[in-house]
């Protein structure tokens with residue numbers, strides 16, 4: 001082996017060592033969009049959920065309420081979380097559509113599964129698989145895991161309860177369909193609605209969690225597990 005060959009061998013070894021060094025993996029970039037009415041988006045999504053997700057180790061969350069910045073941020077994002085009910089302009093809608101149609105993942109939390117935007121019916125049809133137009137009175141209600149085999153429900157108790165708004169979530173028969181993983185039952189009316197579900201899409205992994213009104217959910221272990229599991233399922 002001549003000197004050049006030796007040098008190349010050493011360089012190759014160095015390269016392998018550097019590329020496989022622990023802690024060197026690039027984090028998965030998540031854009032989280034908040035903002036709108038009826039909720040403290042900055043506190044419970046921008047702080048609490050961001051920190052819950054980042055505690056899982058491999059994620060970096062950028063939180064914004066500036067919907068005009070969505071196209072720029074999405075160029076570098078691996079995954080999108082929508083929590084907002086404020087309007088999203090035409091350019092933001094187009095950027096989100098392009099992102100999801102390319103097969104990038106989408107997680108929808110609480111207010112983002114509502115029928116928020118009359119100028120964007122494709123959002124509910126293609127990405128929520130339906131939506132909510134009302135909710136049961138804010139109350140403590142029971143949630144039941146009905147698909148314990150799914151990665152999103154791993155480590156989540158079969159039954160749990162906390163105070164939230166039980167959204168009256170209705171699948172749209174014209175949509176591709178949702179797979180319900182967790183249901184909630186109103187104590188007041190006994191009515192049952194989907195609270196955690198995946199949305200069928202030809203390329204992208206999409207999940208929805210209708211929970212998340214305030215601290216009663218965001219600081220609850222079951223909610224935190226569902227959030228981390230959903231991000232992991234979508235990202236991998």
Ligand SMILES: [Zn+2]
Pocket residue numbers: 038039110111165212213
């Ligand atoms: Zn709410």
